[in-house]
Amino acid sequence: MSAAYPRLLLCLLTLALALAGVAAGKISAPRTPISRDIYHSSDSLLREIKALVARHSSKLSMDTIKTSNKGYSAELFVVTFNHVKERMDNGSKVHILLSFGQHGRELITSEVALRLLYVLTEKPKIAGVDISSFEKLLENLVIKVVPMENMNGRKRVEEGELCDRRNGRGVDLNRNWSVDWGKKEKDYDPYEENPGIAPFSEPEAQIMRELSRSFKPHIWVNVHSGMEALFMPYDHKNTTPNGASAHSMRSVLENLNRRHFQDSCLVGSGGGSVGYLAHGTTTDYMYDIAKVPMPFTFEIYGDEKASSDDCFKMFNPVDKKTFDRVVNKWCMAFLILFEEGLRNLRDAQIVSQGTLENWVPIGGDIVEINVERKSSIRERRKLEGLDLGMQELRTYFRLFLLSTFLLMFMFCARISKNRNRDSGNLFDP
Ligand SMILES: [Zn+2]
Structure with a gap:
């Protein structure tokens, strides 16, 4: 059971990263290409x-x-x-x-x-x-x-x-x-x-x-x-x-x-x-x-x-x-x-x-x-300057989320290790 905690956290971390990626995609929307089906070259x-x-x-x-x-x-x-x-x-x-x-x-x-x-x-x-x-x-x-x-x-x-x-x-x-x-x-x-x-x-x-x-x-x-x-x-x-x-x-x-x-x-x-x-x-x-x-x-x-x-x-x-x-x-x-x-x-x-x-x-x-x-x-x-400011804020927010998850991951891994040590299992298979 104890080995499941790090795995669970890892899954959560991956999910969070994926969500952050999606959010990032939405924030910096792709530039619209020329509609070549409508416009002449x-x-x-x-x-x-x-x-x-x-x-x-x-x-x-x-x-x-x-x-x-x-x-x-x-x-x-x-x-x-x-x-x-x-x-x-x-x-x-x-x-x-x-x-x-x-x-x-x-x-x-x-x-x-x-x-x-x-x-x-x-x-x-x-x-x-x-x-x-x-x-x-x-x-x-x-x-x-x-x-x-x-x-x-x-x-x-x-x-x-x-x-x-x-x-x-x-x-x-x-x-x-x-x-x-x-x-x-x-x-x-x-x-x-x-x-x-x-x-x-x-x-x-x-x-x-x-x-x-x-x-x-x-x-x-x-x-x-x-x-x-x-x-x-x-x-x-x-x-x-x-x-x-x-x-x-x-x-x-x-x-x-x-x-x-x-x-x-x-x-x-x-x-x-x-x-x-x-x-x-x-x-x-x-x-x-x-x-x-x-x-x-x-x-x-x-x-x-x-x-x-x-x-x-x-x-x-x-x-x-x-x-x-x-x-x-x-x-x-x-x-x-x-x-x-x-x-x-x-x-x-x-x-x-x-x-x-x-x-x-x-x-x-x-x-x-x-x-x-x-x-x-x-x-x-x-107003581009303002846009850039908002983008920076978003980047910092994503970094903050990522580091929080990493800290949580390390903290939980430490707890589960201690538990394993307490129960005599030094190595997780
Ligand atoms: Zn013009």
Whole structure:
């Protein structure tokens, strides 16, 4: 009987260790991998776009632009939608430039780009809703879509760097532009926000700048994920621009928010709304330097409950239902944006002027008001410290449990040995 005590304790110890292991597994939940059954790989996305362009050569065309800088090269694919190519673009058409996937980890944005191209060409339905009423609108637009601005960074994500948002050599493409470039906030995070060695040091940013110069967009949208919001300039200060142009921008976003999002989206300046300032961003350049009348940044999805190191889940829907809902919702949002944008640009007589040279945004600031602050992913990432603290506490607790069991084991083994000695059995068989 006496020999059963150590064995019993050993069993208990093993059980406790097993339970601790299970608990540990639950605590540090595995990172969600890319849902490859839902998402395209960058290669397959590109193949599909090329096939689509080939099938609809009357409406779509594609350019490949490649450039390099100091041994690093990048390639960008630009799809142009021009409903009636033959019709002269005499300045009456609205030029729209949309960029997706500027941050590598935000895969969902490129999926929206692909679906939007389908909607514009062969699938004129969104979630079963017929959108042929937009057909007339599309005749007035030239849309350039950059489906994967950060192809090299995207490849890194596909290779397993799920939290990486930077380009192939570690620069944040949304910090590499010249407006207020290189300024670092107190909470500057080099992993996330490396602005590069100089403004436009990165080939991707150079290509996009050239595109903005040659195409002269009236509407620019930089499409990201991490939260849901409709942003206008500025990103580098806590204000929106002043004057009629800012009024138009805000009115377009507010109408879109009311018509399509039941006023549920955060609307305002990027810098005044996300809880941190961003320097050297594309949208600020598009407004201040490229003089784009309506430059926006859309944040299309964010899982605020996801753990801060579970980046795929944080920035991308992980189930098919949510994926479809997000993609459909934002394709429709773009159509409504085009409609609102066209109306506003015509009212302001910007489109009918034919050129943009006469259009100058009016400077000055107004302090952002009435903007509901929501916690952004970035802010939540700052809570990582707290998460780490909790994990440490849990580890100490597990160690404490383990040592308690060991002590109990030794104590009981000692007692049983003494009993054996008392009963004359010196050795336990
Ligand atoms: Zn982003």
